Amino acid sequence: MAEKNIIPADQILPNKLFIIPLNGRPIFPGIFTPLMISGQEDMEVVNKSMESNGLIGLALLKDPETESPVGSELHSVGTVAKIVKRINLPDGGMNIFISTLKRFKIKKFITQEQPISAAVDYLDDINDQSDEVKALSRALLTEMKQLSENNPIFSEEVRLNMINIDHPGKIADFITSILNIKREDQQRILETLDVQQRMEQVLIFIKKEQELLSIQKKIQQQINEKIEKSQREYFLKEELKAIKKELGMPVDAKSGEYQRFRELIDTLPLPEEVRETVERELEKFSLMDPNASEFIVTRNYLDTVVSLPWEEPKPEDFELEKARKILDADHYGLDEVKERIIEFLAVRKLKKDTKGSIICLVGAPGVGKTSVGKSIARALNKQFFRFSVGGMRDEAEIKGHRRTYVGAMPGKIIQGLKIVKSRNPVFMIDEIDKMGASYQGDPSSALLEVLDPEQNVSFRDNYLDLPFDISTVLFIVTANTLDTIPRPLLDRMEVIRLSGYIEQEKIAIASKYIIPKSLSRHGLKKSQVRFTKAALSGIAVNYAREAGMRNYEKAVDKIHRKIATRLVLKELEPPVKIDAADLEEYLSKPIFREDVKKQAAVPGTAVGLAWTNFGGDILVIEAVSNPGKEGFRITGQMGSVMQESAGIAYTYSRHIAGRYKVDKSFFEKNQIHLHIPAGATPKDGPSAGITMTAALMSLATGKKLKADFAMTGELSLVGNVLPIGGLKEKVIAARRNRLKKIIIPKPNERDLDEIPEKVRKGLSFYPVERMEEVLDLLLPGVGTDGETKAGTKSGKKKGTP
Numbered sequence: 001m002a003e004k005n006i007i008p009a010d011q012i013l014p015n016k017l018f019i020i021p022l023n024g025r026p027i028f029p030g031i032f033t034p035l036m037i038s039g040q041e042d043m044e045v046v047n048k049s050m051e052s053n054g055l056i057g058l059a060l061l062k063d064p065e066t067e068s069p070v071g072s073e074l075h076s077v078g079t080v081a082k083i084v085k086r087i088n089l090p091d092g093g094m095n096i097f098i099s100t101l102k103r104f105k106i107k108k109f110i111t112q113e114q115p116i117s118a119a120v121d122y123l124d125d126i127n128d129q130s131d132e133v134k135a136l137s138r139a140l141l142t143e144m145k146q147l148s149e150n151n152p153i154f155s156e157e158v159r160l161n162m163i164n165i166d167h168p169g170k171i172a173d174f175i176t177s178i179l180n181i182k183r184e185d186q187q188r189i190l191e192t193l194d195v196q197q198r199m200e201q202v203l204i205f206i207k208k209e210q211e212l213l214s215i216q217k218k219i220q221q222q223i224n225e226k227i228e229k230s231q232r233e234y235f236l237k238e239e240l241k242a243i244k245k246e247l248g249m250p251v252d253a254k255s256g257e258y259q260r261f262r263e264l265i266d267t268l269p270l271p272e273e274v275r276e277t278v279e280r281e282l283e284k285f286s287l288m289d290p291n292a293s294e295f296i297v298t299r300n301y302l303d304t305v306v307s308l309p310w311e312e313p314k315p316e317d318f319e320l321e322k323a324r325k326i327l328d329a330d331h332y333g334l335d336e337v338k339e340r341i342i343e344f345l346a347v348r349k350l351k352k353d354t355k356g357s358i359i360c361l362v363g364a365p366g367v368g369k370t371s372v373g374k375s376i377a378r379a380l381n382k383q384f385f386r387f388s389v390g391g392m393r394d395e396a397e398i399k400g401h402r403r404t405y406v407g408a409m410p411g412k413i414i415q416g417l418k419i420v421k422s423r424n425p426v427f428m429i430d431e432i433d434k435m436g437a438s439y440q441g442d443p444s445s446a447l448l449e450v451l452d453p454e455q456n457v458s459f460r461d462n463y464l465d466l467p468f469d470i471s472t473v474l475f476i477v478t479a480n481t482l483d484t485i486p487r488p489l490l491d492r493m494e495v496i497r498l499s500g501y502i503e504q505e506k507i508a509i510a511s512k513y514i515i516p517k518s519l520s521r522h523g524l525k526k527s528q529v530r531f532t533k534a535a536l537s538g539i540a541v542n543y544a545r546e547a548g549m550r551n552y553e554k555a556v557d558k559i560h561r562k563i564a565t566r567l568v569l570k571e572l573e574p575p576v577k578i579d580a581a582d583l584e585e586y587l588s589k590p591i592f593r594e595d596v597k598k599q600a601a602v603p604g605t606a607v608g609l610a611w612t613n614f615g616g617d618i619l620v621i622e623a624v625s626n627p628g629k630e631g632f633r634i635t636g637q638m639g640s641v642m643q644e645s646a647g648i649a650y651t652y653s654r655h656i657a658g659r660y661k662v663d664k665s666f667f668e669k670n671q672i673h674l675h676i677p678a679g680a681t682p683k684d685g686p687s688a689g690i691t692m693t694a695a696l697m698s699l700a701t702g703k704k705l706k707a708d709f710a711m712t713g714e715l716s717l718v719g720n721v722l723p724i725g726g727l728k729e730k731v732i733a734a735r736r737n738r739l740k741k742i743i744i745p746k747p748n749e750r751d752l753d754e755i756p757e758k759v760r761k762g763l764s765f766y767p768v769e770r771m772e773e774v775l776d777l778l779l780p781g782v783g784t785d786g787e788t789k790a791g792t793k794s795g796k797k798k799g800t801p
């Protein structure tokens with residue numbers, strides 16, 4: 001205790017002190033710090049005190065802005081300091097190092113004006129030994145430690161300093177002096193002599209500081225994260241760019257695309273008008289924001305333009321012999337078709353000018369139109385592209401939409417060229433006979449533009465809006481019938497007919513082409529399945545009696561599918577033999593069981609031959625009578641021409657009835673009903689005239705017509721038999737249905753030459769000029785002699801026995 005009161009001689013503190021006003025913050029006792037002295041009066045104070053004891057008083061100005069302060073403007077509690085070192089600065093100022101010793105309180109000013117001097121009392125800490133103070137100082141130290149750990153401002157040195165301070169009051173003083181607190185608060189702490197109170201105040205400030213610090217940290221962290229993220233992205237992007245550059249890849253999507261377009265436009269042989277437009281578009285593209293919707297539109301447009309085959313096509317190079325071989329290899333029969341195609345190709349080779357050639361392949365579904373088209377492409381060594389215009393109502397499908405429409409696309413022609421990447425491909429346009437028209441324009445006129453050699457040199461697609469020469473494209477169009485093809489289109493085409501197959505041909509096509517193709521489609525080997533000839537013929541007769549091969553192909557596929565399943569399930573052992581008797585098991589009951597001859601075995605029925613979109617077909621016409629009022633009724637979806645034809649048949653039958661021993665009142669006392677079964681299929685045309693008359697006459701006479709006969713021919717009102725179309729198809733149909741005797745109009749006799757020998761074989765043809773001749777053949781001996789024979793020279797059997 002005695003030791004504590006011993007004070008070093010140089011620290012015996014005087015009652016009177018010169019005072020230096022501080023405008024910053026108060027300086028607490030127990031601190032060693034530099035202090036800048038700039039005012040003249042203050043320097044004088046320093047000098048004076050240096051000459052005596054070296055002690056000065058430091059007191060805080062109440063208002064930091066005070067210019068030349070007087071004593072009363074100072075806080076009354078200050079700190080006495082010992083000047084340790086004085087350094088005079090070259091600019092006339094002064095820097096002193098001071099060690100602060102103790103608090104004082106101004107009792108009275110000796111001089112109010114500067115240099116201010118005052119009589120002072122020194123103040124001691126009070127209440128600094130209690131347990132609370134000890135606890136508080138521990139708490140202070142802990143808090144401070146935490147604070148300094150989280151904040152680099154409180155350096156290591158400061159931390160050490162604190163640990164070495166043993167006096168509780170000094171700990172509080174030291175912490176206050178380094179905390180970031182307002183000067184007034186600091187002054188208040190300076191004035192607090194009760195150590196416990198002082199410490200409590202300081203603790204609050206530490207807490208505030210900690211809060212501040214944690215907020216600061218949070219902000220700092222957020223900023224760091226943001227910076228880090230953007231920096232990270234930036235660096236990654238830069239790195240990616242560098243990698244791409246190294247690999248020679250485009251550096252960003254847009255510039256990559258731009259570069260690609262640029263290179264292509266520079267190298268492609270574009271016509272002048274095209275080049276100008278494309279350059280303009282590319283310029284626009286380069287200035288566009290990649291996120292703008294227009295950007296995609298322009299990019300797609302440029303992409304379409306540069307993807308088109310602008311290069312002049314190489315001259316056609318094919319050998320006729322080779323072409324023939326390819327056609328032969330791909331197709332069975334079709335000799336006439338192949339011949340026509342070879343002729344067409346020969347002219348092409350001689351003429352060198354390949355512009356404006358259009359082949360139109362007409363025939364029933366499945367007769368091989370598509371496959372012939374593909375074969376032509378193969379023979380000419382050209383790309384093949386096929387699209388259908390069936391049901392098309394909008395000309396934009398052919399000519400494209402204007403680019404102003406959302407989702408606009410080029411038409412089929414340009415799309416096709418883009419796909420085949422060749423200027424002289426074969427384009428097959430299917431179902432040209434089924435094109436529609438609507439308010440969206442007439443696709444047939446657009447097609448005319450495409451096909452017309454005068455116009456297609458500079459074909460202009462709406463989307464592209466640039467001329468493109470498509471005259472080097474070889475167009476092949478297909479149709480089931482020529483009737484509905486617009487005349488101007490038809491005039492420009494070279495029509496080649498495929499007329500359908502007879503049983504023998506179907507069997508040959510099936511075994512050579514359809515079955516091998518179907519086998520490989522079903523993963524079967526040739527050695528695993530064997531069809532007998534009877535089976536092949538059974539399919540043709542009972543399941544696929546139409547002109548083409550479609551249903552035949554489907555039937556074969558069905559059989560193969562089932563075989564494949566059974567082989568996998570090990571229900572069958574290869575090789576599997578398919579005979580006629582097995583067909584029902586694989587294909588269920590036959591579709592065509594009923595024999596035509598049986599259908600037509602009652603009076604009032606007659607077998608006609610028809611020619612529809614599905615090829616040639618047979619037509620059984622039925623008539624019945626009911627006693628009652630006279631009348632005539634027709635059913636069976638007849639078109640208007642056919643209805644007229646029926647009317648003529650009725651009138652003419654009535655007219656000649658008397659000559660065939662028909663009761664005079666038969667037509668007056670009976671209602672006659674004429675019907676064509678398969679009523680769901682629309683039928684039209686005049687060629688059933690003689691058949692309807694034959695049916696009515698059979699009804700009227702009550703006699704069956706002679707079996708085995710089929711017929712076709714238009715009937716005029718006075719009984720002449722007029723020529724018809726599609727004879728070949730009709731004959732094929734008759735043969736398919738095993739009808740051997742065919743009555744045809746005499747003028748059609750010349751068409752018989754077109755019918756291949758193998759089709760005609762075994763058939764008899766009866767060319768006729770008059771209806772009476774027909775009836776002579778079908779109802780022999782019924783007509784009154786003399787009258788019926790009138791004018792008959794023909795009606796004789798003609799054909800190959």
Ligand SMILES: Nc1ncnc2c1ncn2[C@@H]1O[C@H](COP(=O)(O)OP(=O)(O)OP(=O)(O)O)[C@@H](O)[C@H]1O
Pocket residue numbers: 330331332333334363364365366367368369370371372430478509513514548549550553
């Ligand atoms: N003479 C033939 N020689 C070889 N295979 C043929 C012959 N005729 C038709 N085929 C085959 O018959 C199937 C049907 O022919 P394709 O698809 O060419 O008929 P299509 O006339 O184009 O029919 P659609 O009018 O329905 O398009 C094909 O598998 C085809 O190879």
